[in-house]
Amino acid sequence: MAFNIYDFTTLTKSIHEGLSSQFSPTATLAIEWTIVGLAYLLFVALFGLFLVYAERKVCAAFQQRMGPMRVGPWGLLQTIADFIKLLMKELIMPKNADKFLYNLAPFIVIIVTFMVISVIPFAPGLATFDFDIGVFFVTAVSSVGVIGILLAGWSSNNKYSLIGAMRSGAQIVSYELSVGLSLITMIILAGTMQISGIVEGQRDMWFIFKGHVPAVIAFFVFVIAGTAETNRGPFDLAEAESELTAGFHTEYSGIKFAFFFLAEYINLFIVAAMATTVFLGGWMPLHFGDFDSFNQIMDLMPGLFWFFFKVLGVMFLMMWFKWTFPRLRVDQILNLEWKYLLPINLFNILLMAAVVLFGLHF
Amino acid sequence: MKSIIAYITEILKGIWTLLTGMKVTAKYFFTPWKHVTQQYPENRKTLKIAERFRGEVIMPHNENNEHKCTGCGICEINCPNGSIEIITKSLILEDGKKKRAIDQHIYHLGMCTFCNLCVKACPTGAIVMGQNFEHAVWDRSTLTKVLNQPGSKIMEGVKD
Numbered sequence: 001m002a003f004n005i006y007d008f009t010t011l012t013k014s015i016h017e018g019l020s021s022q023f024s025p026t027a028t029l030a031i032e033w034t035i036v037g038l039a040y041l042l043f044v045a046l047f048g049l050f051l052v053y054a055e056r057k058v059c060a061a062f063q064q065r066m067g068p069m070r071v072g073p074w075g076l077l078q079t080i081a082d083f084i085k086l087l088m089k090e091l092i093m094p095k096n097a098d099k100f101l102y103n104l105a106p107f108i109v110i111i112v113t114f115m116v117i118s119v120i121p122f123a124p125g126l127a128t129f130d131f132d133i134g135v136f137f138v139t140a141v142s143s144v145g146v147i148g149i150l151l152a153g154w155s156s157n158n159k160y161s162l163i164g165a166m167r168s169g170a171q172i173v174s175y176e177l178s179v180g181l182s183l184i185t186m187i188i189l190a191g192t193m194q195i196s197g198i199v200e201g202q203r204d205m206w207f208i209f210k211g212h213v214p215a216v217i218a219f220f221v222f223v224i225a226g227t228a229e230t231n232r233g234p235f236d237l238a239e240a241e242s243e244l245t246a247g248f249h250t251e252y253s254g255i256k257f258a259f260f261f262l263a264e265y266i267n268l269f270i271v272a273a274m275a276t277t278v279f280l281g282g283w284m285p286l287h288f289g290d291f292d293s294f295n296q297i298m299d300l301m302p303g304l305f306w307f308f309f310k311v312l313g314v315m316f317l318m319m320w321f322k323w324t325f326p327r328l329r330v331d332q333i334l335n336l337e338w339k340y341l342l343p344i345n346l347f348n349i350l351l352m353a354a355v356v357l358f359g360l361h362f
Numbered sequence: 363m364k365s366i367i368a369y370i371t372e373i374l375k376g377i378w379t380l381l382t383g384m385k386v387t388a389k390y391f392f393t394p395w396k397h398v399t400q401q402y403p404e405n406r407k408t409l410k411i412a413e414r415f416r417g418e419v420i421m422p423h424n425e426n427n428e429h430k431c432t433g434c435g436i437c438e439i440n441c442p443n444g445s446i447e448i449i450t451k452s453l454i455l456e457d458g459k460k461k462r463a464i465d466q467h468i469y470h471l472g473m474c475t476f477c478n479l480c481v482k483a484c485p486t487g488a489i490v491m492g493q494n495f496e497h498a499v500w501d502r503s504t505l506t507k508v509l510n511q512p513g514s515k516i517m518e519g520v521k522d
Contacts (some may be wrong), residue, residue: 062387064398324387325380340373 005302009125014038022211024163027106036128042115044266049079051265055319062323086261089254092155097251101155106252106259108148113263113270121195121271123304134195135187138274141230145267146172149248152260156251164247167273167330168308169238171228174337175235178225181345185218185352188209189361201280205288206281210362214352219279220344222318226271228333234323235333274316278306283307289362411493416476420492421447421467421509428517429510430488433464437480438487445473446480462511471497472505486520 019028060067068075121127153165189211190198228235239247249260283303287295433450451465
C-alpha cells in the first residue's frame with residue numbers, strides 16, 4: 001500500500017484497487033462505505049472528546065484557572081471519564097412526551113452533522129464527496145439541523161425546552177442568511193461552488209489575502225454568524241441556564257444528550273473548517289504568488305497538518321469570543337443580525353463584485 | 363448622511379470595545395502560569411491564610427495553661443444565634459470572698475456564622491478568630507467544643 005502523507009489519492013486508490021481485485025464491484029462499494037463511515041464515526045467521537053477537553057482548558061486559561069487537573073496528567077482523561085458516565089446514565093422519557101419525535105430529534109441533529117462533515121476536504125485526496133455545488137450543499141444541509149432542535153423542544157412536553165427551541169430556531173434562521181451571503185461573497189471571487197475548485201483556486205494565494213478588504217469583512221461576518229449558528233456563547237441564549245435550564249435538551253439524558261453535546265462541538269469544527277476552506281485555503285499551504293522558494297518551504301508541512309493548524313486557529317478565535325464577550329439578549333441578537341450584519345453583508349457583496357469586475361484583487 | 367456616519371461610527375466603536383475586552387483575556391491566556399485558583403490538598407504545606415480570615419473561635423492559652431476569660435458572659439449575649447454557652451463557677455479566694463470564674467466556655471462550631479461579634483464584644487480579649495478551616499468531622503457532636511482547656515485558670519491581673 002502506497003502511503004504518502006502529502007497526497008492521499010494514492011492511498012485511497014490502492015485501497016480501491018486492492019478491494020476490487022478481491023470482491024465484486026457491489027461488495028467493494030459496500031466495504032468502502034463501511035470503512036469511510038467508521039472513519040468518520042471514529043473521527044467525530046475522538047475529535048469531539050478532544051474539543052471538550054480543549055474548550056475547558058482554554059476557558060480555564062482565559063479565566064486564570066487551571067481547568068480539569070485530577071483525572072490523568074493535566075486532566076487528560078477527564079472527558080473520557082465524563083463520556084463513560086454519560087453512557088451509563090439512564091434514559092428518561094418525560095411523561096406525555098411525543099415518543100417518536102422525542103427519539104428522532106437527536107438523530108436528526110447528529111446525522112446532519114455527519115452529512116456536512118462529509119464534504120469537507122481534510123487533505124489532498126481525503127474528502128468523501130466533491131459536489132459541484134459543495135458550498136450550497138453545506139448551507140442547505142446545515143439548516144436542516146434546526147428541525148432537530150425544534151423537534152426536541154416541541155416533543156419534550158416542557159415549556160423551557162419549547163422556548164429554548166424557538167429561540168434557537170429564530171437565531172439559526174436569522175444567521176443562516178449571513179452565513180450564506182458571506183459565502184456568496186467568496187463564491188464571487190472563487191467563481192465556483194465546488195469545494196475542491198475553491199481550494200485549488202487558492203494555490204497562488206489564500207482568498208482572504210486575494211480578496212483583501214471585502215474578504216476580511218466576509219471572514220469576520222462568517223465567524224460571527226457561524227458562532228451564532230452553533231448556539232455558542234455569546235449567542236447561547238437557547239440554553240440560558242438561569243432562564244431556561246438547558247434549553248431544548250433539558251429533558252434529554254444519557255446517550256441522547258451526548259448526541260446533542262457532540263453535535264454542538266462538531267458543528268464548531270464544521271464552522272471552523274468551512275472558514276478554513278473558503279477563506280484560509282483549506283489544506284493549501286501558505287503560498288504567495290511568485291515567491292517560489294518561500295512556497296516550497298511552506299510545502300514541506302503536509303496539507304493535513306495545515307488544515308488542522310488553521311482549523312484549530314479559527315476554533316481558538318471562536319473560544320476567545322465565547323469567553324470574553326457578554327451574552328446578548330434576544331432582541332440584541334436579532335438587532336445584530338438584521339440591522340448590522342445583513343446590511344454590511346449586502347454592501348460587501350457589491351464591493352466584492354466591483355473588486356472582481358475591475359480586477360482589483362491580487 | 364448624518365445617520366449613516368453615526369451608524370458606521372457606532373459599528374467601529376463597538377468593534378473597538380470588543381477588541382479592548384479581547385486584549386484583557388489575551389493577556390490572561392498568554393500568562394498561563396498565573397492562576398487565581400490553587401490545587402488545594404497538594405499545597406497544604408505552603409498554604410498561606412490571611413490573618414483576618416475567620417476559621418473558628420479559639421481561646422488562646424499561655425504556657426502556664428492560663429487564659430483571659432472572666433466568665434462575664436458578654437460573648438454569649440452578643441452571639442446572634444446562640445452558638446456560645448457560658449457555664450460559670452464560684453471560686454472562694456483566700457480572704458473569704460467569692461469570685462466568679464469560667465467553668466466551661468462551650469462553643470457550637472456547627473451553628474457559628476463567623477460574624478466576629480463575640481470577639482469584638484469580649485472586654486478582655488480572651489477569644490480570637492483562628493485560621494483553621496478544615497472542620498470536617500465524622501460525628502456532629504464533635505463540633506461542640508469546650509474552649510477553655512481542662513485545668514486552666516485565669517491569668518494574673520485580668521479584671522472584669
